[in-house]
Amino acid sequence: MAPLRSRGVQLVLRVLLGGFFVYASVDKILDPAAFARVVYQWQVVGPLYSNLVAVTLPWVELLAGALLVLGVWKRESALVIALLLSVFLGAAASVLARGIDVENCGCTSLARSEATAPGWPPSWARGVGWFLVSRDLLMLGAAALLASTDDRRRAAAERHAATPAV
């Protein structure tokens, strides 16, 4: 695990994961009602709680993503993202178990298929299915790694290793 906790890998993971969450929040923040429609399609928490989710979730994504990119409160923001990803995965499992057809998962873009170029992005990348589950699992792994790496302790260990034995 040590190479994964190195400074360079941590920086790349932070920027990629945090950047993805910032990117994912923008469309939803610009059109909260359109995002609410998408949340309804998941049919998980009912219309009124779906409204609350649609209004608050994108801003938590934006804040946690931005903090992670900047490296401020790194472990806590990574943990918030891990929590969000766990909720997404649980909701996706529920959608798949009930056989609900979600045309666009609303993960990053809210555009309806007829509004964008036909066939792109392909439906397997838009709906709730194996692509979403594997992508979220991958990001959950990265978030867990970031949340569990203490930079100060690593820095101290590196200094210790660099100090020649007396």
Next chain:
Amino acid sequence: MWIDWRRFVVILALGAGAGLAWNAFSGRGFALTRSVLAQAGDELVRAQEARVLLDRGALFLDARPRDFWRMSRIPGSLPLPEDDFDRSFPPLEPALRRARAVVVYCSGYGCEASLVVARKLREHGIDAAVLDEGLPAWEDAKLPLDREPKP
């Protein structure tokens, strides 16, 4: 592994607070206390009110794709699928004009089909209410379903 849980809570609370404030003051927000699918002019009825209307002889319309209606439906309802409105409406029109009340339903709060069908009926001069939160609300209220398969 050491996490500062206060920071964790602050991120969640600040994010949620910013979202609520944005919804209230940005001009892009929406009313949190009702479905975003409903528009001014839509008439929604709760399951129990719909039951009373059914007992009084209201005509119920199933806005889901026809195969769903074939499997199970509110007793006495007729299929008028949203995606097939233009073909399905003319044969139903006389009955709809005779009906004292019309109620449209679909598969739940996530589907817009019943609202769309009711709006199209209104354009034809037929008043139609929509079953709020659709069939799941009907089933949750323990109201009867006709599960006999139709050809």
